[in-house]
Amino acid sequence: MEGIVGVFRELDSTVEAIQALKKLRAGNIAVYTPAPRHELEHIIPHGPSIVRLYTLIGGLAGATFGYWIPIWISDYWPLVVGGKPVPSWVPYTIISFELMVLVGSLATVAGLFIHSRIPRITMTVGYDPRFSDAHFGVWVECPPDRQGDVTDTLKKHGAVEVRGEQ
Amino acid sequence: MATVAPPGREVGPNIPEANIQLPSVRNYRQVTDEIRRTLNPTGMWLAALLAAITCLLIGLGAWMWQVYMGLGVAGYSPPVMWGVYIVTFVFWVGIGHAGTLISAILYLFRAGFRTTIYRCAEAMTVFAIMTAGLFPILHLGRPWKFFWLIPYPNWRLIWPQFKSPLVWDVFAILTYLTVSATFLYIGLLPDFAALRDRERNPLRKHIYGVLSFGWRNSDTEWRHFARAYLFLAAFSTPLVLSVHSTVSFDFAMANVPGWHATLFAPYFVAGAIFSGVGMVFTIIIPIRRWFNLKHYVTLNHLDAAAKLCLFTSLIVGTAYLTEFFIGWYGGSEIEHSFWYNRVFGQWWWAAWIMLTCNTILPLTLFFQKLRRSTTWLFTLSMFINLGMWFERFVIFDPSLSHEFEPWQWTAYAPTYVDWCILLGSFGWFAMWFLLFIKNFPVVPISEVKEIIPPLLRVPRAVEGIEVTGMHLEYEPETPGERD
Numbered sequence: 266m267e268g269i270v271g272v273f274r275e276l277d278s279t280v281e282a283i284q285a286l287k288k289l290r291a292g293n294i295a296v297y298t299p300a301p302r303h304e305l306e307h308i309i310p311h312g313p314s315i316v317r318l319y320t321l322i323g324g325l326a327g328a329t330f331g332y333w334i335p336i337w338i339s340d341y342w343p344l345v346v347g348g349k350p351v352p353s354w355v356p357y358t359i360i361s362f363e364l365m366v367l368v369g370s371l372a373t374v375a376g377l378f379i380h381s382r383i384p385r386i387t388m389t390v391g392y393d394p395r396f397s398d399a400h401f402g403v404w405v406e407c408p409p410d411r412q413g414d415v416t417d418t419l420k421k422h423g424a425v426e427v428r429g430e431q
Numbered sequence: 432m433a434t435v436a437p438p439g440r441e442v443g444p445n446i447p448e449a450n451i452q453l454p455s456v457r458n459y460r461q462v463t464d465e466i467r468r469t470l471n472p473t474g475m476w477l478a479a480l481l482a483a484i485t486c487l488l489i490g491l492g493a494w495m496w497q498v499y500m501g502l503g504v505a506g507y508s509p510p511v512m513w514g515v516y517i518v519t520f521v522f523w524v525g526i527g528h529a530g531t532l533i534s535a536i537l538y539l540f541r542a543g544f545r546t547t548i549y550r551c552a553e554a555m556t557v558f559a560i561m562t563a564g565l566f567p568i569l570h571l572g573r574p575w576k577f578f579w580l581i582p583y584p585n586w587r588l589i590w591p592q593f594k595s596p597l598v599w600d601v602f603a604i605l606t607y608l609t610v611s612a613t614f615l616y617i618g619l620l621p622d623f624a625a626l627r628d629r630e631r632n633p634l635r636k637h638i639y640g641v642l643s644f645g646w647r648n649s650d651t652e653w654r655h656f657a658r659a660y661l662f663l664a665a666f667s668t669p670l671v672l673s674v675h676s677t678v679s680f681d682f683a684m685a686n687v688p689g690w691h692a693t694l695f696a697p698y699f700v701a702g703a704i705f706s707g708v709g710m711v712f713t714i715i716i717p718i719r720r721w722f723n724l725k726h727y728v729t730l731n732h733l734d735a736a737a738k739l740c741l742f743t744s745l746i747v748g749t750a751y752l753t754e755f756f757i758g759w760y761g762g763s764e765i766e767h768s769f770w771y772n773r774v775f776g777q778w779w780w781a782a783w784i785m786l787t788c789n790t791i792l793p794l795t796l797f798f799q800k801l802r803r804s805t806t807w808l809f810t811l812s813m814f815i816n817l818g819m820w821f822e823r824f825v826i827f828d829p830s831l832s833h834e835f836e837p838w839q840w841t842a843y844a845p846t847y848v849d850w851c852i853l854l855g856s857f858g859w860f861a862m863w864f865l866l867f868i869k870n871f872p873v874v875p876i877s878e879v880k881e882i883i884p885p886l887l888r889v890p891r892a893v894e895g896i897e898v899t900g901m902h903l904e905y906e907p908e909t910p911g912e913r914d
Contacts, residue, residue, distance in 0.1 A: 397648050
């Protein structure tokens with residue numbers, strides 16, 4: 266993986282640079298920002314996050330398990346209390362709800378980790394510590410013959426630093 | 432610093448709706464620098480930590496004495512077999528609820544005032560639940576057998592009774608602790624990355640690096656983060672309602688005067704949020720002063736939180752009046768006798784502490800001047816903490832000591848073991864919280880950056896950039912930013 270990273274101080278400069286890079290079609294663009302900004306979301310549109318699917322599957326699995334375990338245990342050791350049915354679904358709904366929340370939440374976090382590709386052992390190319398502080402970053406993954414154009418575009422739009430990485 | 436109001440303007444909340452600005456916070460760099468500065472340990476912090484550990488050791492000593500001597504030293508005698516431990520368990524579970532309300536429910540409602548206080552509130556939730564979870568174990572005759580409540584395959588072929596509210600409690604509390612801790616940690620990920628990238632001490636840098644899981648602030652990470660955070664908030668919201676409802680079922684399921692009421696679930700939830708908001712004031716007011724964070728946690732934030740406190744106090748007051756009304760109107764002689772004994776008889780002092788602290792004193796928050804006085808808010812919060820502990824005392828012990836049969840009527844008084852363990856619980860909570868505030872950011876770095884204007888080359892909305900209205904209405908001289 267090789268490309269060019271540009272460091273920006275201002276948000277509008279970053280947005281303009283990304284617009285120009287998209288017209289240039291030099292390669293895949295990744296943006297780094299200290300805090301999520303709608304302006305950047307709009308300029309690099311993505312589909313809905315897949316994390317929601319993990320939430321749904323985890324929640325359903327937890328709810329199902331939460332009903333299954335008390336029902337199975339009740340049948341395994343059938344003890345009539347107060348003349349009520351041995352497997353009583355009403356109180357078991359509490360167990361089911363709690364496990365839905367528990368497994369659904371943990372599945373959501375698993376989805377976040379898997380699709381954000383974390384935990385990450387090393388800081389891979391294209392990252393600068395300033396991106397978590399006060400600067401915006403644009404990383405363009407591109408072949409060597411396009412790197413000159415990308416560098417010029419980033420500088421033209423106000424990048425305070427442009428460098429190649431691989 | 433003194434507030435200077437521009438001519439022609441009254442001192443008051445600058446933003447009538449949810450979004451609250453931070454006029455003294457100018458840029459992203461300032462946010463990182465000022466919040467990082469709170470991580471340097473001070474002598475006062477160390478003294479507070481030592482005091483907390485001392486309280487914890489007193490509680491630990493009392494517990495060891497109780498294990499050696501038996502539960503009798505905790506003042507139990509039939510029929511009052513639930514005392515300070517259950518009262519304190521419910522108190523600490525309740526404290527946790529405001530944290531989730533502020534961090535999750537107000538997040539879903541896009542209430543801007545939560546931004547700078549939610550980290551403290553969420554940490555408070557986690558440590559409060561950790562504290563609460565100790566009390567059912569302390570209450571066991573053989574505490575080392577506590578895991579019998581968890582369903583796991585065992586050679587005895589014995590399983591928990593899933594129709595028992597005590598088993599529901601185990602599931603509710605463990606789920607609440609896990610989800611709250613997860614929610615807190617996920618919110619901390621971008622902040623760990625910010626600390627990792629600015630830290631110079633190699634050991635601390637390495638620790639923050641491990642804790643951040645290699646977070647890089649990329650657009651892909653933020654996209655999934657936003658969705659995951661939203662869903663965690665959405666899961667936490669019904670969890671707040673369910674956990675304290677489940678705790679209330681421990682009592683409402685029993686056929687005991689004063690307990691067997693359908694009102695209990697909403698009553699407990701409202702009380703929990705009210706007590707938690709009180710504890711948020713107890714924590715956040717000293718922090719904003721000692722850490723010099725008055726321009727992050729502004730008087731506008733405290734004003735908004737005070738309104739929440741007042742609102743929940745009114746709900747709690749309505750619940751008290753409903754209880755009294757049903758005790759009178761229900762026509763049951765036993766209930767009537769019990770309520771009279773609670774409010775005007777044997778337990779009048781506890782009931783009136785509860786009523787004064789939880790319903791009368793919070794009415795002062797109708798006055799804006801008092802909502803914006805940190806001294807009064809802190810003082811009031813101490814009364815609320817006291818009143819809410821007594822609320823649980825008034826609910827549990829008068830009921831057990833004044834059941835159906837008059838020959839069973841008795842008294843109950845906590846012993847020195849109870850008081851020492853209660854003190855130990857505050858020490859345990861304070862110890863974790865103090866360790867938290869000096870190792871992790873108490874104000875969320877990345878979320879504060881979201882609400883302040885980014886640096887722009889052209890300082891207004893330009894083509895292709897959607898600068899939000901909040902930023903355009905930025906007012907540097909807004910009153911209420913400082914006290």
